[in-house]
Amino acid sequence: MQQNIQQNQEQNQISQDKKQLFLKREENQVEIRKNQRDFYLNQNRKHQIQKTQKSTNIYDQGIDITYPEQNDNQNNNYNNQDYLQQDVQNFQEKAVTEPKMLQEYINIIKQNNNQHEILKAIKILRLSTSYQNCPTNYLGNMKIVQENHIVKEILQAFKNNQNKDYQREIIKLLLQYLQGTTKQTEQVLEAEIYIFDSYRNGLSLFDYLFDLYFRNKDLESLENVAFALGNIIGTKLEYKEELIKNNIFTRLIQVLNYYTNQNNQQQQISNLFKHIAWSLCTLTREDPPAGYEFKIDNIQFLVKLLINSQEEEFLMDIAWTILQIVKIHIKADQQIGNTGAIQFLLQCNILQAIEKLIQKSQLPLVLPALRMYSLLLQGDDQITKNILNLTNNVILKRIHDHVTHTMRVVRYEAIVVIGEIAQKHDQQIQEIVLNKFIETIIYKADKDDQKVIQKCLEVINQVFQSFQEQKLYLLVNVNLYDVLRVYLSNTETDSANTFYSLSILESILKICIKQPLILNDPNKIEKVVKFIEEKELIYMVEGYQNNPYENIYKKSFNILDMYKKLENGQFLIENGEIELD
Numbered sequence: 269m270q271q272n273i274q275q276n277q278e279q280n281q282i283s284q285d286k287k288q289l290f291l292k293r294e295e296n297q298v299e300i301r302k303n304q305r306d307f308y309l310n311q312n313r314k315h316q317i318q319k320t321q322k323s324t325n326i327y328d329q330g331i332d333i334t335y336p337e338q339n340d341n342q343n344n345n346y347n348n349q350d351y352l353q354q355d356v357q358n359f360q361e362k363a364v365t366e367p368k369m370l371q372e373y374i375n376i377i378k379q380n381n382n383q384h385e386i387l388k389a390i391k392i393l394r395l396s397t398s399y400q401n402c403p404t405n406y407l408g409n410m411k412i413v414q415e416n417h418i419v420k421e422i423l424q425a426f427k428n429n430q431n432k433d434y435q436r437e438i439i440k441l442l443l444q445y446l447q448g449t450t451k452q453t454e455q456v457l458e459a460e461i462y463i464f465d466s467y468r469n470g471l472s473l474f475d476y477l478f479d480l481y482f483r484n485k486d487l488e489s490l491e492n493v494a495f496a497l498g499n500i501i502g503t504k505l506e507y508k509e510e511l512i513k514n515n516i517f518t519r520l521i522q523v524l525n526y527y528t529n530q531n532n533q534q535q536q537i538s539n540l541f542k543h544i545a546w547s548l549c550t551l552t553r554e555d556p557p558a559g560y561e562f563k564i565d566n567i568q569f570l571v572k573l574l575i576n577s578q579e580e581e582f583l584m585d586i587a588w589t590i591l592q593i594v595k596i597h598i599k600a601d602q603q604i605g606n607t608g609a610i611q612f613l614l615q616c617n618i619l620q621a622i623e624k625l626i627q628k629s630q631l632p633l634v635l636p637a638l639r640m641y642s643l644l645l646q647g648d649d650q651i652t653k654n655i656l657n658l659t660n661n662v663i664l665k666r667i668h669d670h671v672t673h674t675m676r677v678v679r680y681e682a683i684v685v686i687g688e689i690a691q692k693h694d695q696q697i698q699e700i701v702l703n704k705f706i707e708t709i710i711y712k713a714d715k716d717d718q719k720v721i722q723k724c725l726e727v728i729n730q731v732f733q734s735f736q737e738q739k740l741y742l743l744v745n746v747n748l749y750d751v752l753r754v755y756l757s758n759t760e761t762d763s764a765n766t767f768y769s770l771s772i773l774e775s776i777l778k779i780c781i782k783q784p785l786i787l788n789d790p791n792k793i794e795k796v797v798k799f800i801e802e803k804e805l806i807y808m809v810e811g812y813q814n815n816p817y818e819n820i821y822k823k824s825f826n827i828l829d830m831y832k833k834l835e836n837g838q839f840l841i842e843n844g845e846i847e848l849d
Contacts, residue, residue, distance in 0.1 A: 370396055370409055374416045387434055390422065394441040413445070439477060439489065446496040478516070482523055487540060490523070494543035502550040509557045517551055520544050521566050524573065538579060545585035552592035564597045564609060568616040575621055580633070587625055587636040591643075594618075598643050607647040610655075618644070619658060626666045631675050638670065638681040645688040656689065671704040676717055679708065683723040690730045697731060697738050706747045710754075718765070725755070725768035732775035743776060744792055749799040756808040770812070770823040773805060777830040797834065806831055 373389035380386055395401040396409045422438055478497065481490040497516070501508045524544055527537045552562055567590060574586045597609040618640065625637035641663070645652050670682035683705070690697050705724040708717075728748070732739045742748055755769040780793050800806060812824035 370412050371416075374413070374418055377418060377421050378416075383434070387437055390437045390441055393418070394437065394444055397441075398444060410445070436489075440492070443492040443496045446499055478519065482519075482526075487537070491540045491543055494520075494523075494540060494547055498543060498547040498550050501547060502553075505554075508551060508554075512551065512556050512560050517548070517562055518566075520548055520551075521569065525569060528573070538582075541577075542579065542582050542585070545582050545589065548589045549585040552589050555596060562593045562596065564593060564612060567593055567613065567618070571616045571618055571621045575617065575624060580628075580630070583625070584630075584632045587621075587633060590618075590621070591636040591640050594640055594643055598646055602646065607651050610644055610647045610651055613644065614655070614658070619655075619660075619663070623660065623663050626663055626670075631678055634670060634673070634678055635681060638667070638678070638685055641667070642681070642685045642688055645685070652688075668698070668701050668704065671701065672708060676720055679717075679720045680723055683708075683720065683727060687723065687727040687730060690727050690734065697735065699738070699741050702728065702731065702738060702742060702745075703747075706745065706751060709751050710747060721755075722764050722768065725751075725765055725772065729768050729771045729775065732772055732779075739775070739779065740792075743779060744795050744799075746799055748772075749803045749805065752805055753803040753808070756805060766812075767820060767823075770809070770820065770827065773800075773809070774823055774827050774830070777827060777834060780834055781830055793834070800831070 370393065373392050376382075376385050376389040377393075380389075393413060397406050397413060399406050402409060422442060478490070478493045481493055497511070497520075501511060524541065527540065530537060556562060570586055570590050570593075574583060574590065577583055577586070594609075594613060601607060601609045622637045622641050625633050626641075628634055628637075641659075644655050647655075667682050667685050670678050671686070673679050673682065686697070686701060705728060709721050709724050728742065731742065752769050752773055755763070755765045756773075758766050776796060780796055806828065809824050809827050812820050813828075815821040815824065
């Protein structure tokens with residue numbers, strides 16, 4: 269029971285580690301990602317303006333949505349780019365020193381009926397709250413906008429006005445407000461009207477926008493929507509579930525699939541892929557709502573993308589996406605005693621993807637690879653042996669190397685994988701790995717490493733229970749007895765490390781008493797006795813006879829009884845007992 273509690277605590281801690289990893293990564297990366305996006309967008313901005321002036325509008329190409337007719341004078345006012353740009357430029361020059369003049373433009377949006385003035389105010393709001401255009405005061409300006417609950421009016425203006433230039437500015441502004449950190453996104457969403465109000469055909473506004481820009485092949489706007497989607501998905505579970513129900517997962521995959529074969533605009537496509545990968549990653553963090561699922565069929569395409577990509581940010585998000593889908597389907601198979609998901613994953617070259625990731629050193633790339641491989645080993649004995657036979661030495665060597673990784677969570681996951689291997693396949697548990705386990709326990713352990721230490725002891729205990737060659741090597745490894753001394757001197761009565769240390773010592777004595785003939789060297793028994801005496805292990809074990817936990821005090825009695833027989837030269841062979849002088 270105590271062991272189950274400890275395992276539950278481990279799983280909870282791993283879950284917390286994962287959440288902290290995502291949160292820390294988001295806060296560190298979101299500003300960098302925004303700046304990168306703005307840089308590439310600015311490079312194409314001049315070209316896009318020229319393209320817009322030559323055409324009626326980019327959104328008129330390849331779209332079957334009909335808008336109300338607009339009179340020529342109104343369109344001319346909206347397309348007067350020089351006049352609008354001059355007004356905006358005048359504001360930008362003053363924005364650094366006069367951010368509060370934003371209030372005037374907010375009032376225009378709320379109270380003015382002049383369409384051109386409203387459009388100008390919306391564009392100024394967008395530029396003034398952009399880091400790229402107003403790096404000194406953009407946060408203060410954003411606060412003013414939020415306090416005035418202006419997004420509600422902007423959304424209403426979007427629905428009420430069918431002019432495409434007008435809508436384009438509103439969309440840019442709205443997307444910009446939703447492209448900060450999760451906290452910033454949540455502030456906007458909670459302060460304003462829900463983004464998921466029914467817009468058209470029962471779809472949410474952002475579903476509609478995503479579909480609209482994909483059909484128009486408008487990369488710049490599609491990229492912005494993909495980035496905003498990632499933040500919206502990560503803000504609240506209800507937003508995520510709404511998007512999942514509207515099939516956003518499949519549509520994100522479709523966009524990736526379409527642009528995979530496009531050779532033009534590589535840089536913009538790369539940027540779009542990173543944002544879509546981020547959205548997929550946040551979308552798949554938890555299980556989908558009942559009645560919906562992330563189809564395993566998509567794994568083959570995602571694995572292919574991962575294998576062929578060199579962009580680490582993209583690799584990171586796709587790897588975590590694949591991991592979550594793999595986890596969902598393997599766990600579902602386990603409940604019905606099936607291994608279909610694992611077999612399908614092997615056909616999708618999942619081992620090749622794991623090999624690519626596991627050779628990295630960065631935690632966000634290594635961790636999903638280790639966890640994916642661990643999940644693959646959750647099948648029955650036969651399929652696990654097949655996987656181990658298919659696994660090349662590169663993967664196994666890197667797993668062994670990660671036992672001493674600088675990051676605790678990577679060390680832990682590497683040890684978990686080796687523990688899975690240890691239970692089903694002895695040939696891969698090499699002496700060098702066991703040495704690393706002992707080194708990890710002795711030299712690298714600290715108060716934050718208790719889970720790692722426990723897992724090391726657990727795997728060593730599994731080796732003693734299973735495989736002859738490795739356990740005989742451990743039997744005369746003096747460092748192991750140093751480890752046992754450390755954890756048997758622990759005063760925690762219910763320590764899992766104490767339990768595993770007692771189990772290891774118990775296994776050592778069983779080998780010496782019940783299997784003396786396999787040692788092939790009587791001096792080995794003498795060495796074992798010598799090590800036990802030098803490290804005062806029996807004296808420590810005696811202290812556990814009054815332990816309140818049954819599994820602890822029973823082991824202590826067994827150890828003391830076997831050690832007494834060993835000292836007296838009594839060896840048990842099968843069911844009989846003999847005495848050797």
